[in-house]
Amino acid sequence: MAPKMKKFKKSSKNPIYDTNWCDMPPEIKVKCIGKMEFKERLLLRCTAKAERSLVDSQKIEFQNGEFWADDEDIVFKLNRGKNSNFLKSPKNINVAVGFLKYIKKVGVFENLKLCFGDLFTDNEQFNTDDGLFAAKKVEIEQCEMDNVVPSILWEIEDGVESIKINVDRKVFRQFDELLEISNMWIETNAKVGFTFQASIYKEGSFAAFLEHFTDSIVSKDERRVRIRTKNPDIHILLERGLDEIVETDDIPQFSRLRVIPAEMKKSEYDNNCKEWISIMDPDVYESESESEEEWPEYFGISFDEDEDGDDFDPVDYYTL
Amino acid sequence: MSSTEQGTSSAAPAEPTTAPESAAAPEVPESFYYVHGKDKVVHKVSAGALQHSALIHGMISNLGYTEEQAKANPFPFENIDGDILQMVVDWCNQHKGKPTPPEDTNLPKQKEKLFDLVLAVNYLEIKELLTYCCKQVAMMVKGKSPEEIREIWMIPTDAEDEAAEKEAKKRAGKEAAGETAAAAGDAK
Structure with a gap:
């Protein structure tokens, strides 16, 4: 006799379906999250603490990542291939640092380009963050040399194939x-x-x-x-x-x-x-x-x- | 117990040969096995189709059933609804001996069945179908807000979760107290 499949607890609301997301074991949820684009993952992690921790436990691969900032704008561009782009313009430096921290946690890049100017020169949170960028190729351009570039170099995970600094x-x-x-x-x-x-x-x-x-x-x-x-x-x-x-x-x-x-x-x-x-x-x-x-x-x-x-x-x- | 004939008889792939057609080796008859779900409806499925399921494939390999024994002993999957098992069997038949396409358009359109299918496919260890299903699940929330996702997938809010947890603890406490009282009563 085949063993019973485990059923997980139901929501308190009237269910739309007999079986739903909350009935899925974590390993299946994780597989489904793995099929989601970055935007959907971010939205799912906003629904509940449990979903957030599941989403955050999964790495996501990006073909290209470009983080660019000057005195007026901050723009983050992420790309996972054809028709899969994510654009974010953080409102302020704290949001930007928070987002970068998250990206270090979950992102795995083929190509990563960082152009921060002197935005993070005196930002303690950025310069002391112990998270690491996981990337094959890193390009650092127009970043302040005394603090930001050394910080970035310390924040690159082992396994990087090339680092270019202009x-x-x-x-x-x-x-x-x-x-x-x-x-x-x-x-x-x-x-x-x-x-x-x-x-x-x-x-x-x-x-x-x-x-x-x-x-x-x-x-x-x-x-x-x-x-x-x-x-x-x-x-x-x-x-x-x-x-x-x-x-x-x-x-x-x-x-x-x-x-x-x-x-x-x-x-x-x-x-x-x-x-x-x-x-x-x-x-x-x-x-x-x-x-x-x-x-x-x-x-x-x-x-x-x-x-x-x-x-x-x-x-x-x-x-x- | 009713029976549906889902399998199609097909020859095992013959070894490439340069010999004339008339001298070709006789076709090896394909073996069939039988499965049923919660509804007890028995599905006849070829061994080739069942190869998609690592679980069933493992069972077949270990049993070494003859055709008669297989017919007399259908594999029972009491935890899988009959219509879901039917979908799984259909998919296995459609993809028997074929390379699986990168996208599958034959997945259930009724989303309410999708999660049941996911659980069944996961249990039967059908890797490719599970991948398609998971993608389909992921597609359900494309373009939706967190609130909409919560609604579609019935995800309780943190507050609801905490309340449910408290309620469960309270209930467990009451039950434990009741059992203690009953045990004390029995002792008297």
Whole structure:
């Protein structure tokens, strides 16, 4: 004999149907919630405490999430694919922080773009929130550098594939980025494939790198320096983007740092710097070819072009 | 006990062969099983159709019934209404041996049956149908306000929930007191 299916308590009102939502076991409710769009989930969680806790226990996947704010407006856009968009303009900063907190709890993003300006610079609630953004690719743009960007970086869950930060060169020049990143990779035992690219507007970075890692150098020439790390299985390779177009005296200079396997041979080096320089600054090779090339995807990194389209816009791409 | 013949006889898929048609292996007759719900109406269903139900498929595999034994021992699903079981059997027959489509348009239009179907399908472990049903349930609240959702799905408000809980506790307390008093009376 088959066991009886469990019937759950009924509402006090006259039932429309013999069996209804409240008769469903939680595992079925959760399955149904999983089929709902974000808006319906938010509405359902407003009906009762029990439904709220069920809705909040479920993650929801988004293709794209964009959180954008300036002095006047705050706009949050979420997208789960075709015909599934959610737009929210929080009335004030507290509502915005509350919504972001909720999004960190339930949202799982393929692409997440955060452009907060200086909205959250002094917002303690935002800067101390211990919730984490779950996303594969994160892009941080026009965010205040001292508090907001570090807060966001701390609030990104493990498993992120790429983080792109677009920062003003004036700010970026304060960092000795090649040394900082290399040291960080050595300390954190970074994985093979991690890549950092930068266009550098000051002279002497390559020399400073050589000097700093003098005791760790495995090999060096005009275009490359390879250093060992604490992990005998991995090396760090610094490459200068030099070819018939980009020369040693040009400003900016283009550099690429990569974590490589220690057994990688010199013959396996990638000699085509055009590909990765074009990602940072498409204008460099523009005169050579007017055709638009597709930007390749790098393991651990992706880049976008400068959307302003200003030839002299001082934007660097700072990627971890 | 009445009986409805829901199953359709079909041959098991033959192995691809290059031999002439006349030399093809004889068709293996399909086996049938019998199920009934609360209304005791027996449905004859092919093993192929029943494969959708992990629960029934598991039962069949363990029993190893002959046709006669299967007929004499229909699987009883006393917890499932007859019309709901009929819907499930129909769906299994329609999707027998076929890849399930991403959307199912054959789900019950009467929403009052949908939740019963969900419970039955969940119990019978028919994964694809459960997915469709859950989607259908989710669609019920599309574009509705929280108040409308509460009304359609009979979701008690927090206040109603608390009141019901208090009432239940009060009732339980009274019953316990009554039992204690009765026990004391018996002891005297």
